[in-house]
Amino acid sequence: MQLLNKFNHNTKIIGVVGHPIKHSFSPLMHNLAFQLGNLEYIYLPFDVPVSGLKDAVKGIKALGIKGLNVTIPHKEKIMPFLDNVSEEAGIIGAVNTVVNENGILSGYNTDVNGIIETLNGFRDEIADSEVTIIGAGGAARSVIFTLIRYFKVGKINIVNRTEQKAETLKDYFTVKMFFENIKAYGLVPPDLTNLFKRSKLIINSSSIGMFPEKEDSATFIQESFMKDQIVFDLVYNPVKTNFLKIAESQGATVLNGLRMFIAQGSRSFELWTGQEMPNKKIYKTLKGYMEGESTPKSK
Numbered sequence: 001m002q003l004l005n006k007f008n009h010n011t012k013i014i015g016v017v018g019h020p021i022k023h024s025f026s027p028l029m030h031n032l033a034f035q036l037g038n039l040e041y042i043y044l045p046f047d048v049p050v051s052g053l054k055d056a057v058k059g060i061k062a063l064g065i066k067g068l069n070v071t072i073p074h075k076e077k078i079m080p081f082l083d084n085v086s087e088e089a090g091i092i093g094a095v096n097t098v099v100n101e102n103g104i105l106s107g108y109n110t111d112v113n114g115i116i117e118t119l120n121g122f123r124d125e126i127a128d129s130e131v132t133i134i135g136a137g138g139a140a141r142s143v144i145f146t147l148i149r150y151f152k153v154g155k156i157n158i159v160n161r162t163e164q165k166a167e168t169l170k171d172y173f174t175v176k177m178f179f180e181n182i183k184a185y186g187l188v189p190p191d192l193t194n195l196f197k198r199s200k201l202i203i204n205s206s207s208i209g210m211f212p213e214k215e216d217s218a219t220f221i222q223e224s225f226m227k228d229q230i231v232f233d234l235v236y237n238p239v240k241t242n243f244l245k246i247a248e249s250q251g252a253t254v255l256n257g258l259r260m261f262i263a264q265g266s267r268s269f270e271l272w273t274g275q276e277m278p279n280k281k282i283y284k285t286l287k288g289y290m291e292g293e294s295t296p297k298s299k
């Protein structure tokens, strides 16, 4: 009876729109946080193809859905359908969180908060240094913005499988943020080794190594890391990717994507509920869940 009464007219709905959506850990994280905080909210996944996005946004207003996370491939495409977009999300060109306040939809990019939280302890080392970023998608945009605005890095190398996309990002940030010390490269292993060796901070913001493809992760990267380097992988499932394992075995300081995932989720949670998310408990639960999922199970 308690369960039947749990969701009623007072229940506020939050969702995540993406396509596909089945690998998202956001429903698990937020429903757990709502439960721990005893909040009358529910978080649901919505699998919406690109052709249905405009109608889905109208539906949010019509149904009074209180908020959303936005993931691949909608982070850029949702922006014209919103009423307001934060200054940061506007520069980055991507929204990952929407708040519905009395029918007015506002977009934010809380990936920035996740990146700041992850790199906060390394500000002095990162300032004025050379940084190499793999990937040129939506996540790379947030990383580049955050490194320029909040960490005052000296030089950025963008490396991407499709070199043209790295070039486009380079041109974009040169103009948008007046940052000229930025170069674009294709993902060519010998060049990558040289870039890695010169870099204080190396970030994987591509999908390389993401579950379920983790076994192939970073096999092209060998013996490229050094003791005083910081290596950050945005991929959060598995928690320790092969990229991080190789970097750690060569003495680098490694940072996993789960901390960023929780920090970005925590900021979204605050925007929707005005409450703090219990980050430590959530980290422990999600880590345990993912390690269980990525470990081959015996019968």
Ligand code: NAP
Residues within 6 Å of the ligand: 072, 111, 114, 134, 135, 136, 137, 138, 139, 140, 160, 161, 162, 165, 187, 205, 206, 207, 208, 210, 234, 235, 236, 257, 258, 260, 261, 262, 264
């Ligand atoms: P996206 O916009 O789809 O971009 C994907 C990027 O990965 C592109 O640069 C793509 O290269 C590259 N890529 C994909 N498969 C590859 C492969 N097999 N070999 C080499 N490059 C490959 O995705 P996104 O939003 O930027 O997300 C990227 C990753 O960051 C995902 O794993 C996502 O889960 C993670 N992420 C984590 C957090 C967090 O909180 N920890 C937040 C946001 C994103 P091409 O341009 O050549 O296609």
